[in-house]
Amino acid sequence: MIKRFKKAFSFSSxxxxxxFSVFLILFFLLLDSKGIFSPVRKGIxxxxxxxxxxxxxxxxxxxxxxxxxxxxxxxxxEFNDMKVEIYxxxxxxxxxxxxxxxxxxxxxxxxxxxxxxxxxSAKVVGKEGISSFRINVGSKDGVRVGSVxxxxxxLVGIVEVVDEYGSLVALPYSKNSSFEAFxxxxxxxxxxxxxxxxxxxxxxxxxxxxxxxxxxISVNAEIKEGDVVVVSDSKVGRYLVVGKITAxxxxxxxxxxxxxxxxxxxxxxxxxxxxxxx
Numbered sequence: 001m002i003k004r005f006k007k008a009f010s011f012s013s014x015x016x017x018x019x020f021s022v023f024l025i026l027f028f029l030l031l032d033s034k035g036i037f038s039p040v041r042k043g044i045x046x047x048x049x050x051x052x053x054x055x056x057x058x059x060x061x062x063x064x065x066x067x068x069x070x071x072x073x074x075x076x077x078e079f080n081d082m083k084v085e086i087y088x089x090x091x092x093x094x095x096x097x098x099x100x101x102x103x104x105x106x107x108x109x110x111x112x113x114x115x116x117x118x119x120x121s122a123k124v125v126g127k128e129g130i131s132s133f134r135i136n137v138g139s140k141d142g143v144r145v146g147s148v149x150x151x152x153x154x155l156v157g158i159v160e161v162v163d164e165y166g167s168l169v170a171l172p173y174s175k176n177s178s179f180e181a182f183x184x185x186x187x188x189x190x191x192x193x194x195x196x197x198x199x200x201x202x203x204x205x206x207x208x209x210x211x212x213x214x215x216x217i218s219v220n221a222e223i224k225e226g227d228v229v230v231v232s233d234s235k236v237g238r239y240l241v242v243g244k245i246t247a248x249x250x251x252x253x254x255x256x257x258x259x260x261x262x263x264x265x266x267x268x269x270x271x272x273x274x275x276x277x278x
Contacts (some may be wrong), residue, residue, distance in 0.1 A: 009082060092257075133171070135167050135169055136165070138167050139218055144162060148237065154264050156243050156265065157169040173207045173267075177207035180232055180254060181232055182229075195246050205261060213259075214245070214258060217256055217259065219256060223257070224245070225248055229261050
C-alpha cells in the first residue's frame with residue numbers, strides 16, 4: 001500500500017519542467033516589478049523598434065491595397081454609370097442639333113418656294129464618295145429619276161436611282177452631271193434669283209469627280225472671280241445657285257474660257273434636303 005501511494009504522488013520530468021518554468025516566470029515578474037529588468041527591456045525595444053515601424057508601414061500598405069481591391073467593383077460601376085450618362089447626353093445633343101438643322105432648312109426652303117412648287121423633306125442617310133449620297137425617300141413617296149434635290153435656292157443634285165424606300169442623288173461633282181448655266185455678278189436677292197438678273201455669259205457646268213468645272217464662257221464677257229453661277233437648265237425647271245467662280249483661265253488664244261466652281265453649300269455637311277415632287 002505504501003509503495004502504491006508513493007508511486008501515485010511522484011512527478012514526471014515534464015511536470016517538473018513545467019513547475020520550474022512557472023517558478024522562473026514568477027521570479028522574473030517579481031524582479032521586473034522592482035525595475036531590475038528595465039534597462040534590458042529598453043534595449044530590446046530599441047533594437048526591435050525599426051522592425052516594428054517597418055511592419056507597421058507594410059501593414060498600412062497592405063490595408064490600403066486591400067481596400068483598393070475591394071473598391072474596384074464600385075469604381076467600375078461608377079465609371080459605367082458615367083459612360084451611360086455621357087452617351088445619353090450625346091444622344092440628346094445630336095437629336096437637338098438635328099431638330100435645329102431641320103428647322104433652319106425648312107425656314108430657308110420656305111423663303112424661296114412658290115405656291116406651285118411641291119417639295120418633300122428628306123434626310124441624308126449615307127454618302128457614296130464625293131459625287132453622290134443617299135436619301136431616305138423613294139418611289140413610295142413620289143420621288144422619281146430626274147427629281148431635283150435642292151437646299152433653299154441652291155442646287156444639291158439630281159435623283160439618279162430610285163427604289164421604294166430610298167434614292168441615290170448625283171451631286172454636281174458627279175461625272176454624269178452636266179447643266180446649262182449662266183454667270184451673274186448680282187447673285188441672289190431675297191433668296192430668289194431674279195428673272196431680269198444681269199447675265200454676263202452663258203456656260204455649261206460639268207462634274208469631273210473631285211471638282212465642278214464650268215466651260216464655254218465667252219472670252220468677251222467681263223467675268224471675275226467671285227461671280228455667281230446659276231443653273232438655267234430645263235431639266236431643273238427653275239433657277240438654282242451652284243456656287244462661285246474661281247481659277248478663271250486667262251489664255252488669250254482660247255476661243256472660250258473655263259473656270260472652277262466652288263459650291264455655295266458644303267454637300268458633305270447636309271443633313272436635310274428637299275426633293276421636288278409633282
